Amino acid sequence: MEDAERERAVTLRVEHGGYVRCDWRRGTRITGELARAAIKRLDELADGRKRPLLVDMRGTASLTREGRQAFAEECSASRIALLGESAVDRVIANFTLSVIVMAMPTRYFTSEPAALAWLIGDDAPA
Amino acid sequence: MTTPPPEASDDADTRLDQLVGLVVALASGNLGARMEPSPANDRIDAVTVGLTMLAEELQVLTEDMELRVAERTRQVADAHRQLERLALYDQLTGLANRTLLTARLDRAVARAERRGGPPAVLVLDLDGFKVVNDSFGHGVGDLLLIEVADRLRGIVRDIDTVARLGGDEFAVVISHATLDQVVEVATRIQQALARPVQAGAQQCWVGTSIGIRLAEPNLSAETLLRDADTAMYVAKGRGRGGIEFFESAMHATALRRVRVAEELRAAIADGQLQMRYQPIVELSGGRIAGVEALVRWQHPVRGLLTPDQFISVAEDTGLVVPLDAWVLDTAIAQAAKWRSTVLGTSDFGMHVNISPLELRSPAFADDVLERLGRSGAVAGDLMLEVTETQLMGEDAQTARALEKLRAAGVGVAIDDFGSGYSSMGYMRRQFVDVIKIDRSLIAELDSDPQQHRVAAAILGLVDAFGLTAVAEGVETPAQAARLHALGCRFGQGFLWGRPVRARTMTDLLRRSIDAPGGRVQRPVRPGTGRSSTMPGSSAGGRGP
Numbered sequence: 001m002e003d004a005e006r007e008r009a010v011t012l013r014v015e016h017g018g019y020v021r022c023d024w025r026r027g028t029r030i031t032g033e034l035a036r037a038a039i040k041r042l043d044e045l046a047d048g049r050k051r052p053l054l055v056d057m058r059g060t061a062s063l064t065r066e067g068r069q070a071f072a073e074e075c076s077a078s079r080i081a082l083l084g085e086s087a088v089d090r091v092i093a094n095f096t097l098s099v100i101v102m103a104m105p106t107r108y109f110t111s112e113p114a115a116l117a118w119l120i121g122d123d124a125p126a
Numbered sequence: 127m128t129t130p131p132p133e134a135s136d137d138a139d140t141r142l143d144q145l146v147g148l149v150v151a152l153a154s155g156n157l158g159a160r161m162e163p164s165p166a167n168d169r170i171d172a173v174t175v176g177l178t179m180l181a182e183e184l185q186v187l188t189e190d191m192e193l194r195v196a197e198r199t200r201q202v203a204d205a206h207r208q209l210e211r212l213a214l215y216d217q218l219t220g221l222a223n224r225t226l227l228t229a230r231l232d233r234a235v236a237r238a239e240r241r242g243g244p245p246a247v248l249v250l251d252l253d254g255f256k257v258v259n260d261s262f263g264h265g266v267g268d269l270l271l272i273e274v275a276d277r278l279r280g281i282v283r284d285i286d287t288v289a290r291l292g293g294d295e296f297a298v299v300i301s302h303a304t305l306d307q308v309v310e311v312a313t314r315i316q317q318a319l320a321r322p323v324q325a326g327a328q329q330c331w332v333g334t335s336i337g338i339r340l341a342e343p344n345l346s347a348e349t350l351l352r353d354a355d356t357a358m359y360v361a362k363g364r365g366r367g368g369i370e371f372f373e374s375a376m377h378a379t380a381l382r383r384v385r386v387a388e389e390l391r392a393a394i395a396d397g398q399l400q401m402r403y404q405p406i407v408e409l410s411g412g413r414i415a416g417v418e419a420l421v422r423w424q425h426p427v428r429g430l431l432t433p434d435q436f437i438s439v440a441e442d443t444g445l446v447v448p449l450d451a452w453v454l455d456t457a458i459a460q461a462a463k464w465r466s467t468v469l470g471t472s473d474f475g476m477h478v479n480i481s482p483l484e485l486r487s488p489a490f491a492d493d494v495l496e497r498l499g500r501s502g503a504v505a506g507d508l509m510l511e512v513t514e515t516q517l518m519g520e521d522a523q524t525a526r527a528l529e530k531l532r533a534a535g536v537g538v539a540i541d542d543f544g545s546g547y548s549s550m551g552y553m554r555r556q557f558v559d560v561i562k563i564d565r566s567l568i569a570e571l572d573s574d575p576q577q578h579r580v581a582a583a584i585l586g587l588v589d590a591f592g593l594t595a596v597a598e599g600v601e602t603p604a605q606a607a608r609l610h611a612l613g614c615r616f617g618q619g620f621l622w623g624r625p626v627r628a629r630t631m632t633d634l635l636r637r638s639i640d641a642p643g644g645r646v647q648r649p650v651r652p653g654t655g656r657s658s659t660m661p662g663s664s665a666g667g668r669g670p
Contacts, residue, residue: 026167027165027167059167061162061163061165061167061171061175062162062163062175062178062179063175063179064182065179065182065183065186068179086167086168086171086172087168087169087171087172088163088167088168088171088172088175090172091172091173091175091176091179092175092179095176095179095180099179099183
């Protein structure tokens with residue numbers, strides 16, 4: 001997979017509030033390679049710190065087993081909020097959270113404000 | 127709820143059909159079946175994605191499970207093979223063990239009628255293996271056994287079986303063998319084992335005695351092996367390197383020997399052993415200079431038995447150890463008693479025969495010295511007799527034991543000199559004091575000039591090496607006179623009396639000592655108890 005293709009599939013940036021936002025392009029099939037590239041980029045952005053991570057997975061087509069394994073690894077995320085909307089998103093998120101043991105607190109949301117509140121707001125876990 | 131457009135409905139039907147196909151494929155075991163979700167990203171896609179993820183996990187789990195099952199199966203097969211090796215093969219040589227040999231022999235007997243004749247079983251025992259083990263240690267002994275196993279493997283056919291029965295005993299089963307084939311194999315085995323074996327740094331020589339049993343219908347492997355073993359012992363008894371076919375008379379002999387062994391075991395415990403003493407006499411003057419202690423067995427049915435009727439059984443069964451212990455204790459105690467009641471400071475030697483088994487025991491020397499200490503006997507009064515054959519293949523252990531005993535004052539005599547190899551080498555050994563010349567060299571002394579010359583030569587050599595000679599089996603005054611004339615100082619034989627009980631010997635000793643010139647007193651060297659000016663020797667020599 002070309003770098004450009006990888007970059008088109010996912011974008012990451014540090015948002016106001018210190019969390020990292022990760023947007024998956026709609027229709028993306030998240031493979032192990034793409035997952036590892038995203039984590040690498042996250043580590044670069046986090047600059048040695050642990051940061052909350054909002055993953056916008058709305059409209060992704062699927063997540064391969066290799067991709068699921070990659071997300072289970074320790075990374076620069078202190079906790080992860082998965083943001084989805086469709087039945088596909090719900091299946092992917094819940095399946096992943098039930099079959100792999102995540103290295104950090106991770107939850108699935110269908111509302112962005114609720115996700116951010118859990119991630120960085122007053123509701124955020126200590 | 128809105129109704130989807132007709133084309134969307136067709137698309138959904140198609141994808142549902144595909145989904146059904148996916149479920150069927152997965153259910154039939156095709157865990158690699160997959161279906162791509164559509165761009166619609168709807169609930170059908172949710173089911174598709176969910177099913178795909180489940181299939182992926184199931185596939186990985188199944189593959190992992192299959193790998194583990196294959197690994198476990200291999201481990202179980204390995205363990206099974208290893209167990210089989212432990213159960214059926216000899217660990218040292220890799221040959222079949224008794225269990226496997228017995229099974230194959232039984233099978234060969236059962237098949238004999240259908241396939242070209244009965245098998246034969248050969249049992250062989252290495253001659254001289256114990257000497258190798260005792261002299262060079264078990265490590266060398268093990269290497270020797272491995273080499274022997276290799277040579278045996280090289281002789282037989284693939285359809286035959288070579289087994290190690292234990293220790294230095296091997297067996298060979300020759301399938302549907304003719305008599306000629308069996309003899310040929312036995313001969314080749316003997317030739318193969320006659321060549322020296324390089325065991326580590328040591329070069330060793332062993333031979334083998336072979337017993338052969340040709341199978342007969344309805345005889346079990348156990349019986350055939352027992353019979354071959356019996357034949358092997360007969361072969362061994364007839365000298366090294368023999369081959370014997372089993373005959374039914376042998377079995378009766380073997381049974382008799384077993385009975386003798388059982389009775390002897392009881393005899394030692396029940397006090398049926400008795401000691402007799404035969405005088406050893408100084409040829410000039412007739413003084414009794416010593417006695418030879420000779421064991422007898424007062425058998426409740428068979429009467430008084432001499433050693434030749436039970437010693438070989440004792441040696442084969444290990445009963446020679448308690449037997450020798452009894453002989454040593456009795457002889458040493460008697461020597462102590464005579465020393466304190468009759469002998470005074472007179473020169474005297476209590477001759478005791480020692481079995482090869484005892485001689486090679488690591489504790490032998492200490493054991494003898496301990497017995498001497500316990501009885502209060504003088505070490506210089508004890509003379510251990512060993513035969514030429516025992517010293518053949520003499521090892522460091524034997525030499526050390528004899529040296530230690532001599533340092534303490536105990537004497538060593540070579541018994542029956544002239545009956546075996548009669549090597550001059552034995553006379554040169556530092557640990558020998560006395561040479562007892564075999565009766566076969568004395569018998570024709572007064573009638574055969576040749577015999578006379580041989581006896582003269584041996585006595586000359588004995589004198590040249592500074593040793594003392596005792597002539598055995600002297601029966602006539604003429605023999606005694608000739609021996610005396612040839613320079614022999616001591617004699618033993620019926621001329622002076624048969625072996626007698628201690629009580630009778632006490633009277634003989636008393637009369638001998640009280641006779642003119644009978645009290646031969648010698649200064650005793652401090653520390654050793656040995657006389658310093660003994661007949662026929664310079665320093666270090668001793669009486670008979």
